[in-house]
Amino acid sequence: MADKITVGHVHMSGCTGCLVSLADNYGGLLTILDKYADLVYGLTLADVRHIPKMDVALVEGSVCIQDKLSVQEIKETREKAAVVVAVGGCACYGNITRFGRGGQPNQPQHESYLPIGDLIKVDVYIPGCAPTPQLIRNVCVMAYLLLKGNKDQQELAKKYLTPLMQLADRGTEACGCDLMYDVVNQGLCMGCGSCAAACPVRAITHEYGKPNVNREMCIKCGACYAQCPRSFFNFDVIPEFEGIMDAIDAALK
Amino acid sequence: MPLMRHSNEVREMAGELGKYKLCVSARSADKAILKKAQDGGIVTQLFKFALEEGIIDGAIVAGPGDEPWRPRPFIATTVEELMTSSGTKYNISPQVSWIKEATRSFGLDKIGIVGTPCQMQAVRKGQLYPVGLRDVPDKIKLAIGIFCMENFSYQSVKQLVEDHAAMKMEAVKKMEIGKGKFWVYGQRGQVVQLPLKVTHKYEQPGCHVCLDYVANLADVSTGSVGSPDGWSTVFVRTRNGDDIWSKAIAAGCFETKPIEQVKPGLELVTKLATEKITKNQKTVEERAKFGVNKGLRNPYLGPK
Ligand SMILES: Cc1cc2nc3c(=O)[nH]c(=O)nc-3n(C[C@H](O)[C@H](O)[C@H](O)COP(=O)(O)OP(=O)(O)OC[C@H]3O[C@@H](n4cnc5c(N)ncnc54)[C@H](O)[C@@H]3O)c2cc1C
Ligand code: SF4
Ligand code: SF4
Ligand code: SF4
Numbered sequence: 098m099a100d101k102i103t104v105g106h107v108h109m110s111g112c113t114g115c116l117v118s119l120a121d122n123y124g125g126l127l128t129i130l131d132k133y134a135d136l137v138y139g140l141t142l143a144d145v146r147h148i149p150k151m152d153v154a155l156v157e158g159s160v161c162i163q164d165k166l167s168v169q170e171i172k173e174t175r176e177k178a179a180v181v182v183a184v185g186g187c188a189c190y191g192n193i194t195r196f197g198r199g200g201q202p203n204q205p206q207h208e209s210y211l212p213i214g215d216l217i218k219v220d221v222y223i224p225g226c227a228p229t230p231q232l233i234r235n236v237c238v239m240a241y242l243l244l245k246g247n248k249d250q251q252e253l254a255k256k257y258l259t260p261l262m263q264l265a266d267r268g269t270e271a272c273g274c275d276l277m278y279d280v281v282n283q284g285l286c287m288g289c290g291s292c293a294a295a296c297p298v299r300a301i302t303h304e305y306g307k308p309n310v311n312r313e314m315c316i317k318c319g320a321c322y323a324q325c326p327r328s329f330f331n332f333d334v335i336p337e338f339e340g341i342m343d344a345i346d347a348a349l350k
Numbered sequence: 351m352p353l354m355r356h357s358n359e360v361r362e363m364a365g366e367l368g369k370y371k372l373c374v375s376a377r378s379a380d381k382a383i384l385k386k387a388q389d390g391g392i393v394t395q396l397f398k399f400a401l402e403e404g405i406i407d408g409a410i411v412a413g414p415g416d417e418p419w420r421p422r423p424f425i426a427t428t429v430e431e432l433m434t435s436s437g438t439k440y441n442i443s444p445q446v447s448w449i450k451e452a453t454r455s456f457g458l459d460k461i462g463i464v465g466t467p468c469q470m471q472a473v474r475k476g477q478l479y480p481v482g483l484r485d486v487p488d489k490i491k492l493a494i495g496i497f498c499m500e501n502f503s504y505q506s507v508k509q510l511v512e513d514h515a516a517m518k519m520e521a522v523k524k525m526e527i528g529k530g531k532f533w534v535y536g537q538r539g540q541v542v543q544l545p546l547k548v549t550h551k552y553e554q555p556g557c558h559v560c561l562d563y564v565a566n567l568a569d570v571s572t573g574s575v576g577s578p579d580g581w582s583t584v585f586v587r588t589r590n591g592d593d594i595w596s597k598a599i600a601a602g603c604f605e606t607k608p609i610e611q612v613k614p615g616l617e618l619v620t621k622l623a624t625e626k627i628t629k630n631q632k633t634v635e636e637r638a639k640f641g642v643n644k645g646l647r648n649p650y651l652g653p654k
Binding site for chain 2 (some may be wrong): 262
């Protein structure tokens with residue numbers, strides 16, 4: 098018990114789909130809760146009313162700045178959590194709430210939504226709408242190794258999490274246009290097709306090997322850029338895929 | 351993160367030939383496969399075996415597209431479909447675009463995929479950092495990488511074939527890069543060779559930052575270089591690749607020779623891999639000072 102880390106799920110302006118993704122680890126989630134993490138907060142699952150101190154806060158959803166309670170809660174989350182993880186497109190990049198502009202009953206003034214990184218410092222991003230169960234699982238296991246593991250495990254966890262921390266550092270805006278700005282325009286695209294596979298709304302097709310984004314369809318989730326092997330490709334981690342996948346599997350046995 | 355500040359660091363991390371358990375020269379034992387294959391028919395034969403044995407239930411391959419020699423990535427679930435994909439198309443085929451769909455409407459649980467080294471990198475990144483690829487990581491059962499020095503856009507290949515080699519695209523039987531030349535073989539037996547110098551300006555720019563020649567991250571990788579015509583050089587890399595390769599050998603799918611006994615062998619493979627990585631590493635480094643006090647992005651340092 099004492100060796101577990103404490104984890105909370107903080108629900109801002111999200112759809113709970115990120116939490117469902119965590120739950121979609123099925124037995125894997127139960128193993129994580131048995132061996133590595135205590136869920137100390139999560140309004141959907143537990144009757145703890147106020148944000149407690151925790152090692153890792155998994156935050157989903159963006160923040161409505163006209164909603165005082167939300168603003169207060171995201172600030173409190175930062176104070177109470179050692180590591181803040183933005184889970185999903187909304188927390189990382191605003192995602193569909195980027196299109197919010199108020200005017201609906203019964204809070205027509207609720208019109209401005211910001212990704213959490215615009216209000217607090219965020220340590221790790223897990224982009225995607227929905228984020229994948231497997232990436233949430235990997236981050237949970239790595240966070241445990243970082244905080245409770247031996248020296249080698251800490252080293253691995255740090256290396257693994259680095260690009261997800263760098264994404265958090267990079268900014269709070271995302272769009273299919275990232276593929277143009279930061280990959281194609283930079284002379285880096287090699288036509289692999291990962292971006293099209295990653296897009297949840299099929300906004301991306303390939304014309305003669307290069308991505309073509311239908312921007313009217315794009316919901317600004319950031320999955321395409323994060324998945325692109327020419328956004329980040331960390332040679333100190335990815336070539337070790339066999340060993341790392343084995344280690345994660347073993348941890349969840 | 352101070353990754354890749356020096357060429358030597360990359361060398362060590364990437365390694366010219368990557369990690370491997372076994373390297374041989376090989377060719378398929380199936381005459382029908384050899385007839386249409388680019389080299390030793392390794393890719394088609396290994397997928398055929400894996401499909402027949404139920405090791406995979408489909409493979410993402412590059413088949414015929416809308417125009418002659420324009421590949422279209424598709425999911426072959428039968429040997430007949432697989433057989434239409436043999437042969438190298440020297441232009442971009444976005445193989446990875448099907449990787450999630452394979453697990454959705456196609457309902458595959460055990461996916462095979464063939465691709466260039468960068469596409470193998472994309473697959474492994476997708477397995478370790480699945481952002482938009484739910485349920486894909488565990489379903490990749492056989493990733494076959496093909497060696498690759500560079501690729502071209504469709505328009506580039508067309509330019510090379512129709513303008514420089516003065517042949518019609520639909521009249522071409524085979525294209526090949528080897529022995530320092532770009533070879534175009536016509537249906538009627540004519541052969542045109544272009545010096546590689548002519549082809550350089552047509553290369554896909556994104557290839558110039560690529561630090562992998564022999565598909566280091568595949569389960570099994572294969573290419574023509576190092577082995578005689580009609581044969582392939584094969585690296586068996588992962589535990590999974592080793593398992594499938596051994597079963598295919600036991601089933602009599604391949605003829606093999608120790609790589610040490612063939613000419614030009616691993617020496618040439620290593621030489622070309624070293625040249626590619628050295629040249630492209632230099633390009634990566636030069637990008638840092640591309641402008642005036644400003645540079646271009648380096649994906650190997652992070653997403654910024
Ligand atoms: C762009 C490119 C550059 C290459 N450069 C080199 C090189 O420098 N040195 C070297 O030794 N070998 C190189 N090759 C590999 C070589 O041409 C053969 O593809 C390889 O040896 C496999 O031959 P095979 O007889 O085993 O495959 P076959 O049984 O003939 O099957 C070929 C397989 O390749 C796939 N394929 C064809 N075109 C593409 C494409 N554009 N993208 C992704 N998959 C494709 C097909 O789906 C098919 O499954 C290159 C291949 C490509 C596509
Ligand atoms: S994922 Fe592949 S095709 Fe898409 S932008 Fe990146 S390199 Fe290009
Ligand atoms: S193009 Fe698709 S994957 Fe990329 S940000 Fe838009 S919705 Fe997300
Ligand atoms: S040279 Fe590299 S980037 Fe270009 S197609 Fe080949 S493997 Fe991909």
